[in-house]
Amino acid sequence: MDIEGKDTWKYANAGADTVAISSSVKFAVIKRVEREITIDEICARYFEDIDIVLADGFTLSDKPRIIVADSSEDIESFKRGCEVLAVVGNGFGLDEVEGIVGKIRLKVMG
């Protein structure tokens, strides 16, 4: 929908602050914002029906994290005092999906 020439793109380009498109299987919305929305706001407003949210980025958040790094300096700098569920690269391998999922499952379901 964010593609030049599409109706939704035309509406956004014409100045619409929010553009949405809706069907029986998919709903999408694009909003102009004046500041980056926090991860808590995003989860509360858009993921309230979702059990597990995986976020990429949001390095300043205080959420439990999965760190992808192989040096202990990088691991420490990405940790930023947060709970670490798993370290990938130095610990889990990049393809150890089951093991990483197990850590997420343990965190969420206990």
Next chain:
Amino acid sequence: MDIEGKDTWKYANAGADTVAISSSVKFAVIKRVEREITIDEICARYFEDIDIVLADGFTLSDKPRIIVADSSEDIESFKRGCEVLAVVGNGFGLDEVEGIVGKIRLKVMG
């Protein structure tokens, strides 16, 4: 974001029910849905900070409408008992933007 190969596309393709992307100027979310969301739900949830929502489609809604048609049969069939703000094609011309905007403004601001 709905483009093959993009990270957001990969997440949706991997089975995520909701995918979002966030920056300091734009926020976008794509949700899988099990039925088409009504226009009232869309407005309440995603356009609550917006003064005027123009919707294309939603022919079964009961909202005031702008009809684009040139025959009186088409006008009547698109009207479906709703309030009509303007008829474009048979009344306003396609390029009479100011006049059509005037009708919207009158409806919203009185």
